[in-house]
Amino acid sequence: MRYFLDVAYNGTHYHGWQVQQNANTVQAELEGALSKLLRTPIAVVGSGRTDTGVHAEQQLVHLDWDAELDVEQLHFRLNKLLPSDIAVKRIFPVHPKAHARFSALFRSYEYRISRQKNPFLQKLTYVNGRPLDVEAMNKAAEFLLQWEDFECFSKVHTEVKHFRCNIQEARWIEEGDMLVFYIRANRFLRNMVRAIVGTLLEVGQHRMSREEFRQVLESRDRSRAGRSAPAQGLFLTKVTYPDKIYELSDYESDF
Numbered sequence: 001m002r003y004f005l006d007v008a009y010n011g012t013h014y015h016g017w018q019v020q021q022n023a024n025t026v027q028a029e030l031e032g033a034l035s036k037l038l039r040t041p042i043a044v045v046g047s048g049r050t051d052t053g054v055h056a057e058q059q060l061v062h063l064d065w066d067a068e069l070d071v072e073q074l075h076f077r078l079n080k081l082l083p084s085d086i087a088v089k090r091i092f093p094v095h096p097k098a099h100a101r102f103s104a105l106f107r108s109y110e111y112r113i114s115r116q117k118n119p120f121l122q123k124l125t126y127v128n129g130r131p132l133d134v135e136a137m138n139k140a141a142e143f144l145l146q147w148e149d150f151e152c153f154s155k156v157h158t159e160v161k162h163f164r165c166n167i168q169e170a171r172w173i174e175e176g177d178m179l180v181f182y183i184r185a186n187r188f189l190r191n192m193v194r195a196i197v198g199t200l201l202e203v204g205q206h207r208m209s210r211e212e213f214r215q216v217l218e219s220r221d222r223s224r225a226g227r228s229a230p231a232q233g234l235f236l237t238k239v240t241y242p243d244k245i246y247e248l249s250d251y252e253s254d255f
Contacts, residue, residue: 003065128179
């Protein structure tokens with residue numbers, strides 16, 4: 001059977017999601033706990049990577065098991081074993097061909113900026129008290145909805161076949177002392193959201209015009225874009241799947 005785990009984590013003390021040699025990662029912690037509880041080596045597949053210091057309110061992962069799991073007991077025991085900054089919110093069975101990464105339709109991120117220092121949000125937001133023209137930032141962000149190739153916002157030397165992404169939402173909202181950037185797309189390139197945020201902040205400080213932002217997109221050149229915003233403000237907030245993943249019958253279906 002195939003199961004999905006809905007996982008949340010504070011990424012401050014981890015070198016990202018994906019297992020790496022000589023570095024502590026969220027995936028390594030989760031696989032280690034599962035392997036101990038199920039008494040056999042367990043590998044899981046995540047919906048996508050998050051980089052060092054990036055957080056997740058919803059990271060979906062799948063694992064396969066030969067028999068039916070007692071999900072309530074596993075859920076309880078897993079949370080007791082995992083470190084305090086990683087939590088499994090639920091475990092549920094899915095269609096045998098459902099894939100945490102390839103079946104995902106959309107991924108949503110938020111980038112959270114504190115407009116003033118807040119001791120309760122340390123390492124969970126980027127503190128930026130400089131005056132920002134939010135209207136100009138939103139007007140520039142509209143170009144993202146019209147574009148397809150985002151090589152200019154990708155980490156260089158990354159191993160991808162193409163740089164095309166379909167962005168459905170990209171907007172800034174002021175929420176009290178917080179400024180939050182919401183973005184949703186079918187896929188994201190490595191470092192893409194932080195590079196977009198950093199470049200839009202240039203627009204907000206009137207160091208880059210809306211037209212110059214469009215020219216950055218046209219250039220496909222990472223050196224033309226702004227600096228990447230700090231990792232601690234970025235959250236993976238939601239992964240959306242088709243409803244058919246919850247249908248458990250093993251029929252032929254395209255996932």
